[in-house]
Amino acid sequence: MNDHRGTTERGALLSLDGLEVRYGGAIHALRGVRLEISDGEIVAVLGTNGAGKTTLLRALTGLLPAHKGHITGGTLTLAGTSLLGLDPADVVRRGIAQVMEGRRVFAELTVEENLRTGAFTRADKRAVAADFDRVYSLFPILAERRRATAGYLSGGEQQMVAIARALLAGPRLLILDEPSLGLAPAMVRRIRDNLTEINRQGTTVLLVEQNARMALSIADRGYVLETGRVVLDGPAATLLADPEVQRLYLGIGEREGVSIRELARQRRAEQQGVVSR
Ligand SMILES: Nc1ncnc2c1ncn2[C@@H]1O[C@H](COP(=O)(O)OP(=O)(O)OP(=O)(O)O)[C@@H](O)[C@H]1O
Ligand SMILES: [Mg+2]
Missing domain, CATH: 3.40.50.300 (P-loop containing nucleotide triphosphate hydrolases)
Incomplete structure (x- = not known):
C-alpha cells in the first residue's frame, strides 16, 4: 500500500x-x-x-x-x-515506448505537434489529455514553448521533447x-532527475x-x-x-x-x- x-x-x-x-x-x-x-x-x-x-x-x-x-x-x-x-x-x-539514440524530434513540427505524435496509438482522449498535463508539469519549459518549432530548441530541450513524446504513448x-x-553536465543532471520522477510516478x-x-x-x-x-x-x-x-x-x-x-x-x-x- x-x-x-x-x-x-x-x-x-x-x-x-x-x-x-x-x-x-x-x-x-x-x-x-x-x-x-x-x-x-x-x-x-x-x-x-x-x-x-x-x-x-x-x-x-x-x-x-x-x-x-x-x-x-x-x-x-x-x-x-x-x-x-x-x-x-x-x-x-x-x-513499451522508446526514446531513440540521438533524440529524434520532428524538427519542423512544434513541440505540441511532436508530443501529439506520441499518442498515435491511443483512442482514449481523456487519458491522453491527462498525460499532456503530466508531461507539461514534468517539463515546464515544454509547456512554455509548446508552440515553438522543435528544431530550434536546445539539445537538452529536444531530449525532453523526445522523452515527453514517449510518455504520451502511456507506456x-x-x-x-x-x-x-x-x-552538458547540468542538463544530464536534469534529465536524470526527470527520470527519477517519471519512475516515482509509476x-x-x-x-x-x-x-x-x-x-x-x-x-x-x-x-x-x-x-x-x-x-x-x-x-x-x-x-x-x-x-x-x-x-x-x-x-x-x-x-x-x-x-x-x-x-x-x-x-x-x-x-x-x-x-x-
Ligand atoms: N544494421 C546493422 N547491420 C549490421 N551490423 C550492425 C547493425 N547495427 C549494429 N550492428 C553491429 O552490431 C553490434 C552491436 O551494435 P549496437 O549498435 O547494438 O551497439 P551499441 O552498444 O549500441 O553501441 P554504441 O554505444 O556505439 O551505440 C556492433 O558490432 C555493430 O557494428
Ligand atoms: Mg547504441
Missing part, C-alpha cells in the same frame, strides 16, 4: 532469456542475453561502443527488421506474453537509448547508457554488456563498487572531472582487450 510505483508486489514485467540477434546472417550481435525487469524498477544497461545496447532495444521494440536484423533464438516476454514477431506499433500498444515500460549523449524504466555513473546513480539494478553478452549484473550499488566497473566504465561517457588523457588511456586499454572475459 502507498507504494509510489503502483504495485505492492513486484512481478517480472519484461523478461529476456537466451536472446540471440544477428544482422544479415553474419554479424552475431546478441549472444544468449538473459535480462529481467520487475514492475517499478529502473534498470541500467551499460556497455561501450558496439557492445549491443541499441540492438537489445531494437529487439524489444520490433525495430530489428528495419535494420536487417533478426532474432534467431531465445524468448522475449512482456508481462508473460511474447513480443516476438510484433511490429513497432504493436509493441507500443502493448506498453508501462519506458526505454531510453543514451539520453545523456552530447548534453513508469518502469530501462536506461541504456555509456555514462555509467549517471545511470547507476538512479538505477535499482544494472547489466553490463560486452560484445553481445551480459558479463556482469547486480544491484546498482554493487556494480558501482565493482573494481572492474570502476576501472572500465566509470569515467567513460563521464564529462566531469575526467581528463582527456585518462579517457584515452581507458580507451586504449579497452582496445587492447583488457575488457575481455
Whole structure:
C-alpha cells in the first residue's frame, strides 16, 4: 500500500532469456542475453561502443527488421506474453515506448505537434489529455514553448521533447537509448532527475547508457554488456563498487572531472582487450 510505483508486489514485467540477434546472417550481435525487469524498477544497461545496447532495444521494440536484423533464438516476454514477431506499433500498444539514440524530434513540427505524435496509438482522449498535463508539469519549459518549432530548441530541450513524446504513448515500460549523449553536465543532471520522477510516478524504466555513473546513480539494478553478452549484473550499488566497473566504465561517457588523457588511456586499454572475459 502507498507504494509510489503502483504495485505492492513486484512481478517480472519484461523478461529476456537466451536472446540471440544477428544482422544479415553474419554479424552475431546478441549472444544468449538473459535480462529481467520487475514492475517499478529502473534498470541500467551499460556497455561501450558496439557492445549491443541499441540492438537489445531494437529487439524489444520490433525495430530489428528495419535494420536487417533478426532474432534467431531465445524468448522475449512482456508481462508473460511474447513480443516476438510484433511490429513497432504493436509493441507500443502493448506498453513499451522508446526514446531513440540521438533524440529524434520532428524538427519542423512544434513541440505540441511532436508530443501529439506520441499518442498515435491511443483512442482514449481523456487519458491522453491527462498525460499532456503530466508531461507539461514534468517539463515546464515544454509547456512554455509548446508552440515553438522543435528544431530550434536546445539539445537538452529536444531530449525532453523526445522523452515527453514517449510518455504520451502511456507506456508501462519506458526505454531510453543514451539520453545523456552530447548534453552538458547540468542538463544530464536534469534529465536524470526527470527520470527519477517519471519512475516515482509509476513508469518502469530501462536506461541504456555509456555514462555509467549517471545511470547507476538512479538505477535499482544494472547489466553490463560486452560484445553481445551480459558479463556482469547486480544491484546498482554493487556494480558501482565493482573494481572492474570502476576501472572500465566509470569515467567513460563521464564529462566531469575526467581528463582527456585518462579517457584515452581507458580507451586504449579497452582496445587492447583488457575488457575481455
Ligand atoms: N544494421 C546493422 N547491420 C549490421 N551490423 C550492425 C547493425 N547495427 C549494429 N550492428 C553491429 O552490431 C553490434 C552491436 O551494435 P549496437 O549498435 O547494438 O551497439 P551499441 O552498444 O549500441 O553501441 P554504441 O554505444 O556505439 O551505440 C556492433 O558490432 C555493430 O557494428
Ligand atoms: Mg547504441
